[in-house]
Amino acid sequence: MVSAVEYIDIDVEEYQRLGLTPQKPVKLLGNHRSKVLHGRFLHLTDIHPDEFYKVGANIEDNSCHRGKPGKGSAGASKYGDAMLGCDSPMILMNQTLEWVKTHLRDKIDFVVWTGDNIRHDNDRKIPRTEMEIFDMNTRVANLFHDIFHGDALDPRHYDVPVVPSLGNNDVYPHNLFAPGPTLQTRELWNIWQNFISEEQLHIFQRGSYYFTEVVPNKLAVLSINTLYLFKSNPLVDNCDNRKDPGFKLFQWLGVTLDELRERNMKVWLSGHVPPIPKNYDITCYRKFVMWLHEYRDIIVGGVYGHMNIDHFIPVDAKKAYKSYQDSLIRQGFEIDGQFAHILDEALEDDDAEFDIDLEHQYLNMGFNVSEHDLNVAIAAKDAHAMGGVPSNKEAYMDSVRETFYVDVKGLKKSGQHSDRYAITNVAASVIPTFNPGFRVWEYNITGIEESLSLKAKPWTQFFAELDAMISLDDQNDDDDYDDLEDDFVEIEKRKNKKKKDKGPDISLPKPMPEGATLGPGYTPQTFSPLRFVQYYLDLKAVNEETKPFDYEVEYTSDGHPYKLESLLVDDYVSLARKLGKPIKKPKTKSSETASNEYDSDNLDELQNKKSLDELWKTYVKHAFVSSGYHD
Numbered sequence: 128m129v130s131a132v133e134y135i136d137i138d139v140e141e142y143q144r145l146g147l148t149p150q151k152p153v154k155l156l157g158n159h160r161s162k163v164l165h166g167r168f169l170h171l172t173d174i175h176p177d178e179f180y181k182v183g184a185n186i187e188d189n190s191c192h193r194g195k196p197g198k199g200s201a202g203a204s205k206y207g208d209a210m211l212g213c214d215s216p217m218i219l220m221n222q223t224l225e226w227v228k229t230h231l232r233d234k235i236d237f238v239v240w241t242g243d244n245i246r247h248d249n250d251r252k253i254p255r256t257e258m259e260i261f262d263m264n265t266r267v268a269n270l271f272h273d274i275f276h277g278d279a280l281d282p283r284h285y286d287v288p289v290v291p292s293l294g295n296n297d298v299y300p301h302n303l304f305a306p307g308p309t310l311q312t313r314e315l316w317n318i319w320q321n322f323i324s325e326e327q328l329h330i331f332q333r334g335s336y337y338f339t340e341v342v343p344n345k346l347a348v349l350s351i352n353t354l355y356l357f358k359s360n361p362l363v364d365n366c367d368n369r370k371d372p373g374f375k376l377f378q379w380l381g382v383t384l385d386e387l388r389e390r391n392m393k394v395w396l397s398g399h400v401p402p403i404p405k406n407y408d409i410t411c412y413r414k415f416v417m418w419l420h421e422y423r424d425i426i427v428g429g430v431y432g433h434m435n436i437d438h439f440i441p442v443d444a445k446k447a448y449k450s451y452q453d454s455l456i457r458q459g460f461e462i463d464g465q466f467a468h469i470l471d472e473a474l475e476d477d478d479a480e481f482d483i484d485l486e487h488q489y490l491n492m493g494f495n496v497s498e499h500d501l502n503v504a505i506a507a508k509d510a511h512a513m514g515g516v517p518s519n520k521e522a523y524m525d526s527v528r529e530t531f532y533v534d535v536k537g538l539k540k541s542g543q544h545s546d547r548y549a550i551t552n553v554a555a556s557v558i559p560t561f562n563p564g565f566r567v568w569e570y571n572i573t574g575i576e577e578s579l580s581l582k583a584k585p586w587t588q589f590f591a592e593l594d595a596m597i598s599l600d601d602q603n604d605d606d607d608y609d610d611l612e613d614d615f616v617e618i619e620k621r622k623n624k625k626k627k628d629k630g631p632d633i634s635l636p637k638p639m640p641e642g643a644t645l646g647p648g649y650t651p652q653t654f655s656p657l658r659f660v661q662y663y664l665d666l667k668a669v670n671e672e673t674k675p676f677d678y679e680v681e682y683t684s685d686g687h688p689y690k691l692e693s694l695l696v697d698d699y700v701s702l703a704r705k706l707g708k709p710i711k712k713p714k715t716k717s718s719e720t721a722s723n724e725y726d727s728d729n730l731d732e733l734q735n736k737k738s739l740d741e742l743w744k745t746y747v748k749h750a751f752v753s754s755g756y757h758d
């Protein structure tokens with residue numbers, strides 16, 4: 128059962144220069160192919176290469192495609208300009224990937240690559256076409272293949288597995304993605320097929336989601352098609368209607384997570400649009416958070432792109448359940464303690480003043496909470512999809528602070544190891560919305576040779592069963608009457624019937640099994656994330672040739688000022704408390720007493736406040752990839 132391991136020597140100085148832990152890679156000597164593990168992976172996102180980019184072109188029209196530079200401007204720079212709204216010149220993509228190849232390829236186990244591989248649709252003179260989108264995605268996919276595949280005969284056998292996911296700009300028109308199979312899902316399969324195991328063809332054609340075993344029998348990365356959860360996709364209604372693609376996505380997620388749990392495997396989630404209230408329909412968001420919670424024994428974490436702002440958000444399972452329950456009650460259903468495992472009154476908050484419910488988190492993030500038919504209105508408001516010059520991003524960070532960080536509960540109410548929370552990691556991008564950046568995550572591979580892989584049915588059998596389940600489901604859909612009529616009948620029935628249990632909603636997770644223990648995201652164990660290194664390109668200096676084209680360490684999670692000992696949910700939640708503390712108003716009932724936090728003339732307290740203010744400033748600076756951005 129226990130396979131032997133061998134350690135491989137490394138150039139320690141090179142690792143230190145890159146900010147990486149100089150840890151020797153482990154060679155797992157399996158029965159067939161041996162596998163080298165470094166305990167490290169790369170997350171890279173939002174490259175947005177633009178083949179129409181022209182050096183010296185006019186920047187102010189936000190396309191950098193043509194025209195004379197504005198007064199006092201030298202026009203579009205060779206490698207792109209931070210904060211001026213253009214997409215990436217091809218050379219920025221090429222040299223970024225070249226840098227990754229030279230410096231990181233032989234130090235990582237896999238690559239998570241979360242989409243948007245083409246320019247924005249922001250030039251009326253050259254509107255994007257579906258062909259152009261497919262073509263550029265093919266070119267970028269080929270670049271990744273060339274760098275990470277290696278010399279195996281099997282095109283699907285990568286030295287460094289790559290896990291792509293679909294961006295809202297990788298589809299035509301942007302944001303709009305229909306349930307598959309469609310021309311788009313078929314074409315996407317053609318472009319990505321080497322990255323995905325062959326058996327997942329059917330499920331992929333249906334939803335463009337899949338997973339990859341990045342460490343065989345031990346660790347998987349799920350690629351989630353977040354466009355089915357995204358409120359700016361006009362074809363997505365909600366995730367509570369069983370005909371909606373988001374509902375079906377959760378069915379797939381459940382079957383897949385159950386199988387991975389059965390095999391004693393751990394899993395990272397990845398996707399383009401991050402699961403936070405700003406982005407997802409509320410019915411999709413709260414289900415997503417419920418899934419994160421009930422599979423906290425196997426889900427290590429989640430990495431996403433799309434927003435270009437480097438930050439994290441603690442998502443709260445209790446709020447999600449509460450919101451779902453309230454929604455059922457509003458619709459007149461009886462609840463019968465269905466969610467007692469998380470909503471028990473004993474844990475209920477007494478400092479309700481600080482408690483922002485999910486609906487208000489939605490309001491605070493600037494969107495309507497009504498659960499139906501708002502997608503179109505929101506899509507119209509979502510100027511972000513068009514790219515361009517960043518604006519109001521400090522205000523956005525302030526609302527993150529007020530809505531999420533201030534709201535983080537104390538030790539007791541956060542649950543064991545803060546297990547009420549999960550973390551949404553939103554990554555900096557390669558496109559110079561701010562400066563180009565990406566992240567390397569380091570994780571615990573101690574004990575990997577002993578971590579038990581349970582014998583399970585062959586994957587081929589699993590996927591065959593999954594396909595059978597899906598086609599049965601589709602048949603049932605076809606048997607139904609016309610959608611609208613069906614809904615109408617349903618409403619009439621509800622009106623006339625005393626409402627009982629809603630019946631099982633198969634897109635909801637079952638509670639985590641009794642006896643399951645918290646996974647690598649929550650307690651230190653094999654696959655626990657340990658630290659990250661955030662790289663960035665000082666674009667101005669590189670354009671001015673005062674620095675070579677060289678990504679630098681912008682900051683690390685364990686360095687100043689964060690000094691995180693590891694990257695467990697607990698570590699993030701404590702950091703969130705610190706980030707929120709300076710603006711957390713003292714409770715009214717204690718405001719007369721000395722516990723009123725900063726009004727006291729206690730020097731330590733003031734010092735503390737000063738250093739927390741500094742912490743916030745640095746955090747915001749990093750959110751904008753050290754570009755110096757201000758609203």
Ligand SMILES: *[C@@H]1O[C@H](CO)[C@@H](O)[C@H](O)[C@H]1NC(C)=O
Pocket residue numbers: 217218221
């Ligand atoms: C980028 O790389 C591709 C493939 O290696 C090459 O054909 C192309 O000329 C490069 N473009 C630039 C601008 O460097």
Ligand SMILES: *[C@@H]1O[C@H](CO)[C@@H](O)[C@H](O)[C@H]1NC(C)=O
Pocket residue numbers: 495496497504
């Ligand atoms: C919120 O939704 C309601 C009901 O659909 C609508 O009447 C209202 O205009 C919306 N408000 C905003 C700010 O979009």
Ligand SMILES: *[C@@H]1O[C@H](CO)[C@@H](O)[C@H](O)[C@H]1NC(C)=O
Pocket residue numbers: 571572573574650651652653654655657693
């Ligand atoms: C790393 O994994 C080993 C083996 O499971 C465990 O004993 C150790 O505590 C873990 N350390 C960290 C920091 O996660």
